[in-house]
Amino acid sequence: MGRKLGFQLCHRGSWTREEDQILLSCIEVHGAKKWSSIATKTGLKRSGKSCRLRWLNYLRPDIKRGNISEEEEDLIIRLHKLLGNRLWSLIAGRLPGRTDNEIKNYWNKVIKKKLQRASSAHECQGPQASAATDATSTAVEVKEAECSVYPDASGSQALEDYNWSNSLPISDSPFYLDGEMAGNWAVRELSLPDFYSDHYCSSLDGVLLGPEADLLYFK
DNA sequence: AAAGCGCTCAACCGCAATACC
DNA sequence: TGGTATTGCGGTTGAGCGCTT
CATH class of the missing domain: 1.10.10.60 (Homeodomain-like)
Known part of the structure; x- marks a missing residue:
């Protein structure tokens, strides 16, 4: 196991069941933070980064298989x-x-x-x-x-011609799921650079990616 | 049977952002 | 305020597996 062979302070390659168990026990006691300190406390020759990744991608209890x-x-x-x-x-x-x-x-x-x-x-x-x-x-x-998710073909703002690669649409009009109104647009005019800025990234969940936004019609 | 090949996915790397002292 | 540590992210790698020849 392990790649790019050479002298390594840290153990690399796949995690064993024993390592997982040790890491889990340590996280139970100390919480899933301060990864470098967790890495030290486990006694495993793994980096903090590696421990964090293992937790996030595999050991978390809410991981869906x-x-x-x-x-x-x-x-x-x-x-x-x-x-x-x-x-x-x-x-x-x-x-x-x-x-x-x-x-x-x-x-x-x-x-x-x-x-x-x-x-x-x-x-x-x-x-x-x-x-x-x-x-x-x-x-x-x-x-x-x-x-089966489409915008209201009759009344709502026509989005078919919208150029999604440059910016996001101005709209507060309703959109529809299977003929029933499913939510409202809550999208403001933004350039993509603005959209990716700190302010909007931090508010993405509420503005663009909230529950209703799952149903947004992307052209 | 075994060699070769392609695919999958866990793990790693480098970098940027953020937190902390 | 500046330096260091930590965290988070996207891109990449390569071991291991299954399929084909």
């Missing part, structure tokens, strides 16, 4: 469309029990493949179909075909 569901995948695609690769942890935060590492791996494993398949299908349809689409938007299009 098993396959990603259709609903979860749908949400991942939609949030990735909005946030890109930058905020895996935020995406994971919308999926209880899932970790950012898991979401990232899942994206690389499953969804990227779907995208590749979808874009090669687009290419087969000729240059007009493939010209304007990046991989992500292709995936969203594919997903939308199966999805």
Whole structure:
């Protein structure tokens, strides 16, 4: 086990059951913080970083095991469309029990493949179909075909033409799920740099990624 | 049977942000 | 206020496994 062999002060490679047990006991006593001190207290030759990662990705009691569901995948695609690769942890935060590492791996494993398949299908349809689409938007299009979440086609602000790559829409209009009003937009006009700024990142959960925002229609 | 290959996912790395002294 | 420690994140790596030849 272990990679990049050479002299290492810290033990590397996969965690054993014994190491997990020792780490868990230590966290029970001292809490899941001060990782470098926990690493020392365990007596394991692991770095604080390694202990933290093991806890977050594997040992936490609320970790959800098993396959990603259709609903979860749908949400991942939609949030990735909005946030890109930058905020895996935020995406994971919308999926209880899932970790950012898991979401990232899942994206690389499953969804990227779907995208590749979808874009090669687009290419087969000729240059007009493939010209304007990046991989992500292709995936969203594919997903939308199966999805039942749409904005109100009649009254609400038309979002079809909205350019999500540059900024976010101004809207406080309702949106609908299966014909019933499911929530309100709570999105202000922001450039993406503003959106990623400290202020808005800290308020993302309430403003853009609150319960209602799971249902946002991403074009 | 075994060698080669591709895939998956746990773990690591480097960097940036934040907290603490 | 500046230096150091800690935490958190995205990108990357590679061991191990299963499938194919």
